[in-house]
Amino acid sequence: VDVPGGSYPVWIGAGLLERARDLIPTDAERVAVIAEEHLEGERIEGLRRALGSTSVFRVTGEVSKSPPMAERAWRWLATEGLHRGDLVIGFGGGVTTDLAGFAAATYNRGVDWVAIPTTTLAMVDASIGGKTGIDLPEGKNLVGAFHHPRAVIADVSTLTTLPDDVFTTGLAEAIKHGFIADPGLLDDLASGHDRLMSRHSDTLIEVIARAAAVKVAVVGEDPTEQGVRAHLNYGHTLAHAIEAIEGYEGRTHGRAVAIGMMFAAHLADQLGMGDRVLQHRTALEAFGLPIAGARHDFDAIAGTWQRDKKYERGMRFVLLEDIGKPAVVRDVPDAALRKAYEAVA
């Protein structure tokens, strides 16, 4: 990943944890691991063995991305005697890597960190790009910092214990990457379905690498989120509204994004940009992702859009001019929005 003043590697493979020492560029005296509670003990032990003496702090669930947990993590790092030149590792899903990255961004005014993602979502999306943060009761990801990791190490062997519904919900982001930038990725997802679901190592490596590469390219082009990074929000304008209405407790993010992408496909069709509804439907349904079921009143959805600061200068939607060709569209007529929404309600 190219970032201002340097770059960092994203490793994707099987059995990488055992090689963590070689893959982590550090001369830190101390390594502090913030790890997902639901990882097998043996995985954590394996990482500890690979790194030498390391302490581990366990977290789990979206509640971990909170100010009280950030404080506990800071104080744990202080108790461990972590210094400027030391290293924090986030070992888990997006919740863990977001919290660990945030703790690393803020503790001692910033220490190095490494992301070791263990969910499909974290491997193709959350661990790449340097966005770290926590939630507030007032909203998700409201406090955070840009703090790129020194390396991302995605060991697909960790996905064997990931429940199928968590696995597929993360693939919604991979499907998104296919739609916005890499039509061939959609073919790989479709043809690799059975092997992916049975966690076939080589297929996982290929598909995850290809999906992660889209995020790597976009972040490299726009490290501080001024322009093209907006394309990663494909499907997210509706998804965020649904999630906000449901207080982030209704359904998984990936399932909301799936409906959001269907909405975007219907909206593009409404606006005469082409009918790619069937392609969306096929890609999503293959992995049991929803193609409708937003459920809420359109006015409630539009209300959350109007309250969101990002949309001060009018609503903007990422829509596809073609597969792999996203565009930001403004001034969308209300009638088209309503019609597209009806199709996914």
Ligand SMILES: NC(=O)c1ccc[n+]([C@@H]2O[C@H](COP(=O)([O-])OP(=O)(O)OC[C@H]3O[C@@H](n4cnc5c(N)ncnc54)[C@H](O)[C@@H]3O)[C@@H](O)[C@H]2O)c1
């Ligand atoms: N920083 C970013 O750019 C970015 C981008 C997208 C999402 N996110 C954030 O990521 C978070 C969601 O990440 P997520 O979907 O990975 O959720 P998560 O970290 O909560 O993990 C999902 C579930 O899987 C379990 N789990 C994780 N790894 C496992 C494994 N290997 N085996 C068995 N169980 C395992 C967890 O206990 C949890 O129940 C959200 O907080 C979101 O805001 C951040």
Ligand SMILES: [Zn+2]
């Ligand atoms: Zn997302």
